Amino acid sequence: MLDDRAKLLLKALVERYIADGQPVGSRTLSRASGLDLSPATIRNVMSDLEELGLIASPHTSAGRIPTARGYRLFVDTMLTVQRDHFPAPSLAPDQPQKVISNAANLLSSLSQFVGVVMSPRRTSVFRHIEFLRLSEKRILVIIVSPEGDVQNRVLFTELDYSQSQLVEAANYLNAHYMGLTIEQVREKLQSEVETLRVEIATLMQAAVTVSSEAQLQAQDEVVISGERNLLSVTDFSSDMSHLRRAFDLFEQKAQLMRLLDIAGQAEGVRIFIGGESQVVPFEELSIVSAPYEVDGLVVGTLGVIGPTRMAYDRMIQIVDITSKLVSNALSHHK
Secondary structure (H helix, E strand, O other), X not given: OOOHHHHHHHHHHHHHHHHHOOOEOHHHHXXXXXXXXXXXXXXXXXXXHHHOOOXXXXXXXXXXXXXXXXXXXXXXXXXXXXXXXXXXOOOOOOOHHHHHHHHHHHHHHHHOOEEEEEXXXXXXXXXXXXXXXXXXXXEEEEEEOOOOOEEEEEEEOOOXXXXXXXXXXXXXXXXXXXXOOHHHHHHHHHHHXXXXXXXXXXXXXXXXXXXXXXXXXXXXXXXXXXXXXXXXXXXXXXXXXXXHHHHHHHHOHHHHHHHHHHXXXXXXXXXXXXXXXXXXXXXXXXXXXXXXXXXXXXXXXXXXXXXXXXXXXXXXXXXXXXXXXHHHXXXXXX
């Protein structure tokens, strides 16, 4: 356990390093902490903190920098979030994908780092479905998702359907299948397929397959904005291998999806410090994330990805505000 003096010195060291990006020496730490301690006493405390793995000494400097473990202790026990007075951002209710895209841009512009938003998980297949006869054996399927997204798919059929048959099938689907999950739709369709006319049953099964594919495709999306902001971050621009690893993470969206999925399992803002676990495998990156909701149900996660040396108090505010804005915009778009 750290005593109060050691905690104050660690807090001052982390805050100074975040602000300046330079290893912190005992003299600088003495001024930053406001404690009336001799340089020798501060050096002894820093030595203890280093033994505990909370700070480290780079080869090129006599000063110290925080480790992943030091950052974790700082954000968990020492961080005080004071509400900054930056202009109140806004997100207008719109098509879900437009809201998600705008949110990623907002996170990026406010943080000056990278904004990421995971597309909403869908609880059901569709809210409304329509069929339109394009030509012989070609049908346009119009699917309105539960969140209000509209997707069009062209269906090639073995039979030639009249428009009246298509309307009948759409009416049946909308009346009996709206709001159900994929599994519920498939089970219900299997049990009812015997009682339906063959041509209607075939059309409905094709429509369910198409809407399921549309749902899975939409769920695989992570919207990323502001990757180029990392080019101006000293921690990355001074070492191209760090930058390359960061851009690899953005390209391998599967890893990003897993990370955001983990973040979405907790309430409120979460902070993942680079290097402290396999969740964020790169020491140079940290992620501040929060889940967002639609009508009180958590459907996705968003966050800011930036250098481990970031102003966590400000990032927490940005992520918290944006998650509330997204929740509000999606809940009001019906």
